[in-house]
Amino acid sequence: MTDLPEASALTLRQQVALLSGSDAWNTQPLPEAGVPSCALSDGPHGLRFQADAGDRLGVSGSEPSTCFPTAVTVASAWDEELAERIGHALAVEARAHGVDVVLGPGLNIKRHPLCGRNFEYFSEDPLLSGRLAAAMVNGLQRHGVGACLKHYAVNNQESHRYVVDAVVDERTLRELYLSGFEYAVKTSRPWTVMAAYNSVNGHPATQHRRLITGILREEWGFDGLVMSDWAATNDRVAAVAAGMDLEMPGSKGLFDREVLKAVASRRLPAELVTASAQRVLDLVARSARTRGPAIPVDEHDALARRAAAAGTVLLTNDGILPLAPGTRVALIGAFADQPRYQGSGSSLVNPTRISTARAEFARRGIEVAYAPGYDPNDSHADPDLIAEAVAAARSCDVAVVLAGLPPVYESEGFDRTDLGLPGQHDELVTAVCAANPRTVVALSNGAPVLMPWKDAPAAILESYLGGQAGGAALVDVLYGDAEPGGRLAETFPASLDDVAAEPYFPGEPRQVQYREGLYVGYRHDTTALFPFGHGLGYTTFDWSDVAAVRDTVTLTVTNTGTRAGSDVVQVYLHDRTGVVARPRRSLAGFAKVHLAAGQSTTVTIDVPERAYAFYDVVAREWRTPAGEFDLEIARSSADVVATVTVTVSDGVSTAAEPAGTPPIAVTDEQFRRRLGRPLPRPRSVRPFTRDSTLDEVATTQLGRLFKSALWRAAPIDEATRDNPVELAMYEHSLAELPLRAAAIFSGGKLRWRTIDLLLRLFNSFGRR
Known part of the structure; x- marks a missing residue:
């Protein structure tokens, strides 16, 4: 639409009115000026469209839409083409409902495995997160629906998310927490970005001028609209001054008078209001604001089913999988009948249909001995249910146990309290494995869990949250109709003691200190239960002819097995220069490869210059050290297959870093050095202010x-x-x-x- 007025042609009151939504999901129309509204909707893994104004916390009353696997599952596929297809499908469904902007994807870093919203985020690694987010954005926007990258920035916990201040040093901020956003912004040019609830280094994200204007707009070239998370606005005068454009949801003019007074007193330049109003108008002009064809339910359900299998990670397998035809199966676990297939909170999708593992066995004509094993909602202790499951397991050739985290264990709004499964689930797996060693465990959860019984099952599948078709996809995987194509996009720690951020998570109600710095996930380089990038398959692959130069790795990948399959080639960088302290390795590139049995292909993986660089906090720029680097071609962060050394001769030989600061800043003085400033004090509870909880x-x-x-x-x-x-x-x-x-x-x-x-x-x- 090109006949909208320019913001400069509107009155100041009209411009200010545009800077807040009209309700929970729509921008403010100006009928007198010929300006319609555009519609927004949640949708990281499925459209959560509410036809009316909706409930403002956003958990009920949505129209049926395809519930695709959540981001944690999609990320495990390591497949940008798949992520783009899902993005395209989300756009088709958005158009079917008349939605113009989908609020997603989310690409916050998984700093700690207990974050309650980790299921909505891709990875602990910014390169993998950024590439998958960019692919999903491209899928959405190439079909004429805007995407919204969220939550910008350093939003890594649910505890006290509205008010907590994330205190993080500049190098860690740049290299870890902003890097994925930077890649996605520059590569896919999203229409919108969502500013987070939390503060960053003392400034609310919604009014953080350096983050929004200095970095996002001026450094990265973002030309779209910045909106607040729902009710994240602290001070709209300061937010407009910082470059945030749209307050959501609509607050019925709550801040308008303050903005008008600030302009009148020249505390807020009028041109900044005009610039924000113009970005709202530009978003409206981009939006179709028309309905497309109805949702292709069957087609999208099939895509969801393929995606669920592609994101399933085969953690262990002694050869029991895939199951042989005619195997007598004991199907154990209430999730087989009442599946845990998505997370809870504002991303909750009302699915078009739901498949269950038990129903899929029946559809295939396979009779199973079923036992629930636990209550699916709270999984309280019940020895009778375990005894029933043990009897079923003994009566069959193979037991398939569906275990995991009940919905109440993880959700938006609160963090998990420990890494364990419910006691009933652990006891069930242990008892069934003792009764029948030919046991397969399939997990449904949105984040890492402990597995004290790890060595007992014949195979372990990490199904994560597989969306509405996850039950059918699991049976596809069990029988080999689909390959478990996943590789972990996050580390499964052996205990919380192996998580570098553990002593500092979730911090105090008003402040969390990121003292672990860059040492998140696999960068902490500790022994893991299962490492980042790990995953098995149903065929075998040989890697040969490995070669590398500074910006490229090439190798030949051959499927040496008897069936088609996929592999993920991962390239990690090890900085041997000693110019600056860095984690032992960091992901520098990757490629997903699909090959028929016996097929070979040459794989080329780009290694970007940024992989070599660090952020110099004194020079305030990215710099590359001079010296030797190892490019490690690996199957996981703990399984390096080949190493090629390259030399960088045009880099820097020194870097100005705080002296005497260890990788993890345990003491106040160490953290002060890394920050380069005194440690900030958390805001006092008294006196109470508008920001008091x-x-x-x-x-x-x-x-x-x-x-x-x-x-x-x-x-x-x-x-x-x-x-x-x-x-x-x-x-x-x-x-x-x-x-x-x-x-x-x-x-x-x-x-x-x-x-x-x-x-x-x-x-x-x-x-x-």
């Missing part, structure tokens, strides 16, 4: 009454009250919700004068 003000009697009133007024239907996962999300979100966000979510019912009056009253009360 409901739990904080609830330390007063009046605050407790106010919190109770908001809970009673929350848009929670009976279905949500009966759902322990959604209820837990609401409870955690409400407890940690700042007053400013409560005002935004109120849809105009709470104005600043009411909030400020309450604050005066809260501050007049002592702790009670």
Whole structure:
């Protein structure tokens, strides 16, 4: 659409009105100026479209859409073409519902395996995250639907996500937490980027001028729109000054008066308001705002099924898989009947259909001995269910145990408390393996788990969260109709002691310190339960003729087995120059290869110059050390097949780094050196401000009454009250919700004068 007015032709009030949504999911129209709205919708792994204004925390009432595997599963395929196909399918479904911008993908780094939202993110590695995110963005936008990269930036936990300040040194920020965003922005040019809830080094992400204007726009060349996460706006005057354009959801003009006054007093340059309003108009002009054809349900369900298999990781296998025809199977685990196929929270999709493993066995005419083994919702201790499962296992040739994390264990809104499976699941696997050593364990979970029984099963499949077709995909994999094509996109630690960030996660309610620096996941280089990049298959591959120059690795890959399959060639870089302290290895490139039995191909993997570079915090630029580097061609971060040494002669021989700082800054002084400034103090709870959380003000009697009133007024239907996962999300979100966000979510019912009056009253009360 090209006949929209320029922002400069609108009045200041009209420009300011454009900078906030009209409701939960639409931008503000200006009918008098001929400006329509455009529609936004959640959708990292499936469209969560609400036909009406929707509930603002976003967990109910959505239209049926294909529930694709979550990002953790898609990432495990290491397949950019597959990610782009899923992005294209999401765009088709968005057009079917009249949605113009899909809020995804999410590519925050998996700093710690206990983050409750890790299922929505790709990887612990920025290169893999950035490449897969870019592919998904391309799939969406080539079909005329905008993407929204989120959550920018350093958003790596759910605990106190609305108010926590992530304190991170500049080099770690650049090399780890911004690198994936940088790649996706430069490569796929997303229409929009979402600013996160949290603060970064003392500044809220929504009003972080250096992150939004200095880095995102000026350094990376981003020319799209920056919106807030839902109710993430702290101070809209400061946000507009920083370069954030759109406040979401609509707050019924909550901030408009402050913005107008700031322009009138010249605290906020009018041209910045005009620039943000123009970016909103540009987004509207890009948007189709029309409905496309209906969702091709069968086609997209088939794609979801292929993607689920492609992202399934075969962790161990003594040869039992694929199962031979005619094998008598004991199917154990309630997830076979009530599958755990997606995460909980704002990404929750209302699927077009659901396949289950038990139903797929029946569809194939395979009779199984079924035993639930556990309650699928809370998995409380029940020895009778285990005894029943043991009896079924003994009666059959093979036992297939579906275990994992029940929905209440991981969700948006709160973090996990430990790495373990429910005790009932561990006891079930142990007992069934003892009864029948020919046991296959298939896991359904959104993040790493411990496996104290690791050596007991004949095979372990990590199915992750496979989407609506995950049950059928699992049976496809079990019988070899589809290959488990996945490789881990994250490290499975042997214990929390092996996670470098563990002592610092999730930090204090108001501050989390990233003292582990660059040593996240496989970069920490400890012994893992299963390493980053690990995964087996149903055929064998030989790698030969390995050669490398500075920017390219080539090799011949041959399928030496008797069936078609896929392999992932990973290239890691080991800096031997000693110019700057770095992790032992970092991913520099990769390639997914599909080959028929006996087929060979030459694989070429680009090694970008950035792989060699580090961010020099003094020079404020990327620099490459001079000296020798090893390019390690590997099957995982712990399984190097070949090494080629290359020499860089045109790099730098020195770097100005803080002296005496070890890889992990254990002491305050070490972290201060790395930061290059004094350690910031967390914000004090008192006096209360608009940024105070409901739990904080609830330390007063009046605050407790106010919190109770908001809970009673929350848009929670009976279905949500009966759902322990959604209820837990609401409870955690409400407890940690700042007053400013409560005002935004109120849809105009709470104005600043009411909030400020309450604050005066809260501050007049002592702790009670």
